[in-house]
């Protein structure tokens with residue numbers, strides 16, 4: 001680690017257990033790792049191994065049952081719901097497995113919605129939205145509704161949306177699962193260049209080892225146990 | 230705006246609820262107009278009497294039918310301390326010979342040139358002591374196709390009397406009847422014939438000192454007094470009628486709130502996934518609920534704005550024997566209540582929104 005590296009994620013012994021008693025499922029077991037600005041990290045592992053659970057904790061959607069977790073300087077272990085919402089609004093960009101765009105908003109409006117819910121953009125929201133659409137090669141599709149876009153376009157809009165609030169951490173849950181290889185590669189290449197250019201941290205869950213090639217680092221998770229590859 | 234973009238995107242669905250809100254508003258406004266119309270028929274002329282107090286015989290229970298005042302009592306009331314202006318008024322129900330199916334009318338005997346004289350609309354005033362002439366209410370002439378200069382024949386106590394219409398007034402109905410206003414002497418003739426010992430008035434209108442309602446009955450034995458408003462409210466049936474109209478309007482509002490509430494609740498259930506996404510990217514529940522509130526507000530306002538002219542047109546199209554009256558303040562109040570109930574109707578959806586777990590955004594594939 002170079003001395004001036006910014007630590008975005010600092011997870012120390014975090015665990016997540018669903019349910020209790022006989023039904024308890026330990027989805028993530030005492031995991032410790034850090035992630036720095038400028039890193040695109042791939043998180044790989046079989047289905048049911050705890051990838052989504054880990055991602056949800058990093059994004060403030062789930063609180064760890066044990067351990068301490070700091071993301072972008074915010075200690076996530078003991079925050080209430082509205083503080084967590086604020087954290088997500090300000091520090092995190094999510095890209096979901098399905099693009100999960102709002103169907104009743106055009107591509108551009110989907111980006112502007114981030115500002116409308118209170119996310120702070122780095123500059124005038126409209127300018128930021130237009131710049132991101134341009135970078136994703138979506139200028140022509142700005143007025144298209146999600147139902148009028150291809151899967152690849154939707155996923156690129158979703159990445160642009162995730163970047164709207166200038167987040168410290170971008171979390172992607174199988175963003176290429178619904179795309180063919182060519183489209184998948186395009187999307188991940190875009191992501192890779194955003195991370196490099198803007199010194200972001202991205203953690204991408206993927207089944208697909210070809211996508212993991214774009215990562216600067218790969219974490220493997222099995223039965224809730226994370227190991228560095 | 231997310232809320233407005235969504236309204237536009239789902240305009241088909243929202244047009245449907247807009248239609249339902251419009252119909253509910255229309256129903257509520259028509260009931261409102263019916264309530265106001267019934268109230269008006271009960272006796273807007275009574276309420277509008279230009280006096281501080283109306284003095285009745287004390288055994289009459291403020292009844293316009295029962296009260297009878299003798300000449301000496303009338304004189305005593307007029308001379309009571311604090312009374313500055315006064316006038317006797319007589320009421321008797323008479324039956325016009327023409328068009329009997331339209332029912333009896335109120336003959337109101339007043340003293341020309343005093344506070345009991347109605348405001349002239351067309352034609353000429355009655356002169357003091359002038360008999361055989363009347364000022365007819367505008368509805369009376371409109372309903373019967375009569376005009377100034379026409380004569381009308383009425384029967385009372387099995388006798389026929391004729392009057393010439395010399396003018397029209399617009400004081401409104403009196404005790405569920407359209408009135409004709411004539412000399413107090415003619416009232417006495419119609420009600421009691423030419424018996425010299427008969428009573429001379431139904432009530433005496435008095436104005437002057439602030440407490441005439443208490444002071445006159447105290448000073449003049451055998452009398453009781455009330456304000457025109459109190460007298461109006463004691464007209465038999467008025468409060469029951471208004472209670473009924475208000476209850477029906479309340480039911481209309483409650484049903485409206487439920488319909489709106491259920492619609493938006495179903496919409497919210499359909500949107501749970503999208504709400505999860507909004508919350509996952511950091512929207513607060515309050516933000517999501519505000520979008521819903523804004524939508525309800527817009528839909529309700531549109532419904533109300535369509536229903537209002539619809540109500541006014543309907544009221545004007547229906548025959549005048551249907552008691553309907555659009556009173557601005559009352560209709561506005563109903564509109565505000567409707568907006569309020571619409572908002573209450575979506576509170577349930579607010580609870581549902583609050584319980585949506587943003588975690589579901591990670592599990593769904595859209």
Ligand SMILES: Nc1ncnc2c1ncn2[C@@H]1O[C@H](COP(=O)(O)OP(=O)(O)O)[C@@H](O)[C@H]1O
Nearest residue numbers: 018019025027046047048049050051052053054
């Ligand atoms: N809400 C939940 N309640 C109970 N168990 C859950 C819940 N979510 C996930 N699990 C369990 O936790 C484990 C890890 O799940 P998940 O994090 O979704 O894995 P992955 O994303 O790698 O497929 C699985 O055994 C799954 O069944």
Ligand SMILES: [Mg+2]
Nearest residue numbers: 051052053173
């Ligand atoms: Mg998963």
